[in-house]
Amino acid sequence: MSAKRRQRTPNGKKTPVTTDLNATYTPPPTAAKSPQGPESAKKAKLTAIYAALNSDPVDVAALRKLAISRGGLLTDEIRRKAWPKLLNVNVFDPPPKLKMPIEEHRDYNQVVLDVNRSLKRFPPGMQDEQREVLQDQLVDVIVRVLINNDQLHYYQGYHDIVVTFLLVVGKEKSFSLVDKLSTHHLRDFMDRTMDRTKHMLNYLLPIIRKANPKLHDFMERSEVGYVFALAWLITWYGHVLNDFHSILRLYDFFLACHPLMPVYLAAAIVLEREADVLAVECDMAFVHSLLSRIPDNLPMEELVIKAGDLFVQYPPHEMAKEAQLQYNKSSAITKHKELEGNLRGQRPDTVLRRLQGQAGGQAQAGSKQSNRVVKVAVWAISAGIGAAALAVLNSAMEFWV
Amino acid sequence: MEPGKEQANGRGATDPNDKNRRIFKIIVIGDSNVGKTCLTYRFCGGEFPEKTEATIGVDFREKNVTIEGETVKINPIIKWHLSLVCLPLQLQLWDTAGQERFRKSMVQHYYRNVHAVIFVYDVTKMSTFESLPTWIDECDRHSLSPDTPRVLVGNKCDMADRKVVTSGIAQKFSDANNMPFFETAAKLEEEGDKINNVFMTLAHKLRDHKSMMPPPFDEADSRDSRGKSIKLRPNKAELDGDDDQPSDSSCAC
Ligand SMILES: Nc1nc2c(ncn2[C@@H]2O[C@H](COP(=O)(O)OP(=O)(O)OP(=O)(O)O)[C@@H](O)[C@H]2O)c(=O)[nH]1
Ligand SMILES: [Mg+2]
Numbered sequence: 001m002s003a004k005r006r007q008r009t010p011n012g013k014k015t016p017v018t019t020d021l022n023a024t025y026t027p028p029p030t031a032a033k034s035p036q037g038p039e040s041a042k043k044a045k046l047t048a049i050y051a052a053l054n055s056d057p058v059d060v061a062a063l064r065k066l067a068i069s070r071g072g073l074l075t076d077e078i079r080r081k082a083w084p085k086l087l088n089v090n091v092f093d094p095p096p097k098l099k100m101p102i103e104e105h106r107d108y109n110q111v112v113l114d115v116n117r118s119l120k121r122f123p124p125g126m127q128d129e130q131r132e133v134l135q136d137q138l139v140d141v142i143v144r145v146l147i148n149n150d151q152l153h154y155y156q157g158y159h160d161i162v163v164t165f166l167l168v169v170g171k172e173k174s175f176s177l178v179d180k181l182s183t184h185h186l187r188d189f190m191d192r193t194m195d196r197t198k199h200m201l202n203y204l205l206p207i208i209r210k211a212n213p214k215l216h217d218f219m220e221r222s223e224v225g226y227v228f229a230l231a232w233l234i235t236w237y238g239h240v241l242n243d244f245h246s247i248l249r250l251y252d253f254f255l256a257c258h259p260l261m262p263v264y265l266a267a268a269i270v271l272e273r274e275a276d277v278l279a280v281e282c283d284m285a286f287v288h289s290l291l292s293r294i295p296d297n298l299p300m301e302e303l304v305i306k307a308g309d310l311f312v313q314y315p316p317h318e319m320a321k322e323a324q325l326q327y328n329k330s331s332a333i334t335k336h337k338e339l340e341g342n343l344r345g346q347r348p349d350t351v352l353r354r355l356q357g358q359a360g361g362q363a364q365a366g367s368k369q370s371n372r373v374v375k376v377a378v379w380a381i382s383a384g385i386g387a388a389a390l391a392v393l394n395s396a397m398e399f400w401v
Numbered sequence: 402m403e404p405g406k407e408q409a410n411g412r413g414a415t416d417p418n419d420k421n422r423r424i425f426k427i428i429v430i431g432d433s434n435v436g437k438t439c440l441t442y443r444f445c446g447g448e449f450p451e452k453t454e455a456t457i458g459v460d461f462r463e464k465n466v467t468i469e470g471e472t473v474k475i476n477p478i479i480k481w482h483l484s485l486v487c488l489p490l491q492l493q494l495w496d497t498a499g500q501e502r503f504r505k506s507m508v509q510h511y512y513r514n515v516h517a518v519i520f521v522y523d524v525t526k527m528s529t530f531e532s533l534p535t536w537i538d539e540c541d542r543h544s545l546s547p548d549t550p551r552v553l554v555g556n557k558c559d560m561a562d563r564k565v566v567t568s569g570i571a572q573k574f575s576d577a578n579n580m581p582f583f584e585t586a587a588k589l590e591e592e593g594d595k596i597n598n599v600f601m602t603l604a605h606k607l608r609d610h611k612s613m614m615p616p617p618f619d620e621a622d623s624r625d626s627r628g629k630s631i632k633l634r635p636n637k638a639e640l641d642g643d644d645d646q647p648s649d650s651s652c653a654c
Contacts, residue, residue, distance in 0.1 A: 110433060110500060113433060113434045113455070114455040117434075117452075117453055117454050117455055118454065118455075119451075119452045120452045120454055153502070155500065155502055156433070156455040156456070156457055156498060156500045156503070157455070157457045159455075192502070193502060193505060193506060194502050194503070194505070194506040194507060195506065197506075198506060198507075225510050227458045227459055227507055227510060227511075228458075230457060230458040230507060231457035231458055234457065235457065239454070239457055285424075285426070285461055285463070285493050288459075288461050289461040289463070292460070292461065
């Protein structure tokens with residue numbers, strides 16, 4: 001069965017259009033509050049980010065902290081530099097050779113159907129031709145990653161994640177980032193079945209129970225389950241938030257964190273909406289309907305902090321014990337530990353580019369493992385730091401840096 | 402199946418605060434991209450969504466309607482009698498994701514307590530028609546009673562030149578499976594009534610359905626009850642953010 005790639009003009013000709021999206025689309029800067037005034041705080045944060053990026057080896061611990069703290073990584077230019085470091089990806093590595101034409105991949109048809117319907121994910125003002133070029137690229141990136149990792153299966157919603165990377169870092173870099181992400185944070189979603197996705201969602205209600213037993217009790221009685229949060233988790237909120245900016249800010253956060261962080265954010269969102277939830281009839285339909293729609297005006301920065309609080313207070317391994325979940329069942333989680341170990345010792349881009357020019361391009365140059373891991377910065381990933389660090393974290397989060 | 406005359410009232414909404422409206426839960430299933438989201442969206446009062454997206458998991462939509470029906474009235478002298486009135490109904494639609502991985506694990510929860518099923522296929526794509534037996538099995542596996550009302554919908558009829566599933570073969574299939582059959586085009590403006598018919602046919606089947614029929618007089622809820630299998634819902638709060646709700650709240654009977 002051969003699916004048409006995309007419905008094009010009758011002659012099927014592709015319009016040559018500039019594909020450098022970044023030249024035409026720059027999201028407005030995030031507004032921020034800070035005691036010193038937003039501008040100077042932002043400047044200070046920018047300086048800190050560049051310092052982390054340019055130190056050799058790259059100060060990943062600081063970068064993570066900056067990605068988590070208020071406003072995230074601030075600009076797309078920074079994201080293009082920092083996201084690869086957060087994932088330990090060397091964007092100067094040449095992409096692997098394709099093992100088959102993309103049209104022959106088993107998930108190709110579904111990918112095309114979904115990408116064709118993804119118009120909402122592109123900036124509203126964008127020209128059709130430009131969008132179509134990007135949609136073609138989106139199909140391309142997705143299927144190339146799938147071909148490169150035969151064990152991965154496409155799911156509806158994966159395209160919502162990949163489009164975010166495509167819009168920010170462009171086609172080539174998004175391949176390497178998504179390739180890595182798919183074998184780590186997103187790994188459990190990409191099994192043949194959704195059993196391990198369910199497993200991750202199984203953390204949601206127990207977290208809510210810990211934080212607010214009354215709300216939990218109501219939700220349990222309504223039999224709402226957790227499917228309302230499915231799209232949140234497996235698209236990293238890309239499918240459900242209207243504001244592209246908030247999505248990027250959350251991606252900064254999630255890239256710096258444990259793979260379960262999107263579930264903690266889901267808990268934070270539900271807790272935030274307690275009053276709304278308790279006001280509807282205690283019935284699956286009404287609670288599902290209310291929760292599945294995320295209002296535009298939620299205080300996202302506060303929710304990020306709240307999610308971090310929840311993570312520190314009720315870390316995954318403890319929740320797992322309590323909810324009788326098998327913590328290590330998730331390969332997103334076990335792979336994350338591995339990624340953790342490899343994050344340090346990355347070279348700054350200036351060095352990588354130079355090395356790439358030289359024979360062999362030994363990107364993973366050995367490094368003296370620095371002890372620069374600031375504990376507070378990694379609160380989100382090393383669960384064991386306890387409540388004492390929480391206070392520090394909270395005050396740190398009030399500021400840009 | 403010929404729709405009854407009161408189906409023209411399908412667009413008429415009931416008073417959302419009517420405490421006595423009954424709730425029917427309907428699940429909409431079928432392969433990915435056949436138009437389930439577009440159909441439910443249109444029925445619930447929206448126009449054809451130009452920017453529909455793949456459904457992830459399950460989406461919920463609802464619409465309040467009225468149908469003509471008999472109801473139990475309390476009469477102080479003869480205790481009770483049947484009379485013809487407008488029955489306020491709320492149709493709750495569960496719009497499910499078509500991709501196999503979702504149906505296998507995420508959608509199960511939503512088969513519980515459903516009153517009716519809508520099967521959708523795409524008339525321009527044979528594989529979506531050929532999947533129908535799998536979808537029917539799926540329902541059976543979720544132990545829906547065999548007499549749960551079902552309808553079959555062939556969508557995208559506007560693309561006549563690309564139609565590959567003929568009306569004849571689909572009709573035969575629906576007869577064999579004992580369900581009414583409709584062909585629709587969610588995309589066409591003028592198809593609104595037809596789309597309404599699909600849902601209103603179900604509403605009527607539900608009204609007439611044996612298991613929906615209570616004993617004529619129910620002590621527990623003596624004002625206007627049709628029995629226990631249907632939940633009466635006091636409407637505490639209107640649902641937040643559901644802009645699909647029709648604003649017209651007059652009874653059209
Ligand atoms: N020509 C035509 N296109 C339609 C019609 N109904 C839906 N479509 C298109 O078909 C595509 C799929 O529609 P959806 O409603 O998203 O399909 P779905 O069944 O909900 O798909 P999943 O959510 O993936 O299960 C969209 O691009 C619609 O624009 C129709 O009646 N005619
Ligand atoms: Mg859909």
